[in-house]
């Protein structure tokens with residue numbers, strides 16, 4: 001297992017957002033996490049990425065406890081997050097946006113990258129090369145010098161994924177990356193995620209579009225009211241009465 005969450009718990013103002021969640025994700029797996037609004041999906045991601053601390057429970061990554069580590073240390077260990085509703089930095093080029101991702105694993109790096117503080121020239125060149133490589137993997141190399149804010153939403157999402165790739169993640173968390181995208185943009189994003197899985201990157205994907213998830217995921221975890229109510233292959237999930245009742249609404 002690349003990721004193991006055990007008994008994870010987090011409440012806000014006495015209300016559980018994530019309640020006793022166990023989650024085992026195998027190396028190379030693409031795991032979908034679905035559930036209604038407020039189910040605790042984003043909170044779960046924040047507990048894995050380190051943006052939030054758990055009230056109880058453990059998170060183990062590659063056999064090591066990480067639940068006490070700050071986000072930049074988790075990023076340095078290979079965990080990258082594409083946050084729900086994340087925006088590109090406008091007024092920066094696509095390449096510059098992606099370069100920010102190379103700093104995710106350093107404590108001061110992210111702020112420094114946004115502020116464009118001077119860096120050592122060799123380091124700067126390495127980061128630029130890495131960012132170009134990420135852009136190429138994401139099929140965005142021709143857009144490198146454009147203003148990221150001028151891109152269509154679908155391309156902006158791909159920029160976010162490229163930025164995450166720039167940190168060379170082994171575990172990539174994607175929180176509703178396809179929301180608001182048109183069908184063609186969705187299909188392209190799905191292709192990209194499929195390619196990344198082919199490269200051996202383990203992914204956790206939150207998505208509302210069940211068809212999108214079904215095509216991509218190896219396994220699906222269903223959250224409701226902070227708890228895991230079902231887990232299985234996409235076919236098993238679609239046939240599960242509790243899931244249909246809680247989420248698919250049929």
Ligand code: ADP
Pocket residue numbers: 012013016017035036037038039040041042043044
């Ligand atoms: P999802 O991503 O599945 O829609 P969230 O993890 O965002 O769900 O939210 C789970 C629950 O926790 C919701 O009831 C939400 O209102 C609450 N919650 C999430 N983040 C916070 C926060 N920072 N402060 C207070 N309540 C929060």
Ligand code: MG
Pocket residue numbers: 041042043084175
């Ligand atoms: Mg959410």
